[in-house]
Amino acid sequence: MAVKKNYTTELKLEAFLGGLSIVTAEAEDAINQAITLVDKLTGRNFVADTTESERLFDGKGKEQLLIDDCISISEVKVGSDYYGDSKTTLTTTEYIKLPNNYSAKGFPISRLHLKNDIWQTGMQNHSVKAKWGYSLACPDDISFATLVLASGMYMFNRGGASGGVNSESIGNYSVSYENEEGWKNYKRAISILDGYKKINL
Numbered sequence: 001m002a003v004k005k006n007y008t009t010e011l012k013l014e015a016f017l018g019g020l021s022i023v024t025a026e027a028e029d030a031i032n033q034a035i036t037l038v039d040k041l042t043g044r045n046f047v048a049d050t051t052e053s054e055r056l057f058d059g060k061g062k063e064q065l066l067i068d069d070c071i072s073i074s075e076v077k078v079g080s081d082y083y084g085d086s087k088t089t090l091t092t093t094e095y096i097k098l099p100n101n102y103s104a105k106g107f108p109i110s111r112l113h114l115k116n117d118i119w120q121t122g123m124q125n126h127s128v129k130a131k132w133g134y135s136l137a138c139p140d141d142i143s144f145a146t147l148v149l150a151s152g153m154y155m156f157n158r159g160g161a162s163g164g165v166n167s168e169s170i171g172n173y174s175v176s177y178e179n180e181e182g183w184k185n186y187k188r189a190i191s192i193l194d195g196y197k198k199i200n201l
Contacts, residue, residue: 003028005047007035007138007146016151027154034150037173038142043198044069046142048108048133055132056084056124064098065119069108069198070130073097076112077127084125090114108134142196145189152177152186 003009010027014020039045048071057067059079076095077087098111112119112128119126138146152175156167166183167176177183 003031003035005035005045005138007031007038007046008143008150012147013150013154016147017154022154023158026157027150030154030157031146031150033153033173034146037149037170038146038193040171041193042196043200044134044196045132046134046138048131048136050131052129052131054127054129057126057128059119059122059125061118061121063114063118065112065114065126067110067112067128067130068132069110069134070128070132071108071134071136073109073112073128073130075127075129078114078117079120079122079125079127081120082122082125084122084127087125087127106135106139141192145192148182148185148189149173149175152182 008031010022010024010031013027013031014022048069052072052074054075055068057065059065076090077084078090080086080088094115096113096115097109098113099105099107102109109130153173155178156174156176167174168186175186177186
């Protein structure tokens with residue numbers, strides 16, 4: 001099993017564990033579990049897709065449409081009825097990508113403002129074609145948080161930290177750390193992820 005997304009690597013995990021000789025398959029499994037947990041806790045995908053795909057969104061009768069995180073948009077279609085059976089493709093001058101200065105601030109596009117109309121209320125009646133995800137490359141702090149979680153999962157799965165400072169279960173996953181520094185890193189990682197949690201309005 002290969003690492004599914006480039007949040008961190010086996011080499012970084014090995015170095016983080018103090019040069020411990022790791023078992024490749026178990027390291028990959030721990031990293032993938034950590035990636036899954038990071039995405040689940042935050043509600044985000046931190047490495048954007050390399051190809052575009054279309055997603056549907058519900059209109060709320062407002063000027064702004066909430067969409068999933070994305071790094072680029074190639075097509076926006078606005079529905080003229082509740083179920084979007086009839087759609088019109090917008091030009092790039094008819095809508096504004098938000099938040100303001102998203103690229104310079106390191107944020108993804110997460111909302112679309114319709115200049116001269118509202119997004120008609122409906123169910124899956126508007127569509128956006130984009131490269132979905134938070135950023136082109138994983139943010140450094142998310143990479144760190146993933147590494148910390150992967151190290152804790154690896155040690156727990158190996159039974160190597162059974163006498164460690166602390167162990168904890170997070171949903172279906174468990175982590176364990178051998179010393180106070182590892183536990184502090186874990187708490188810092190959770191704090192980082194809390195700061196990235198997506199709020200669905």
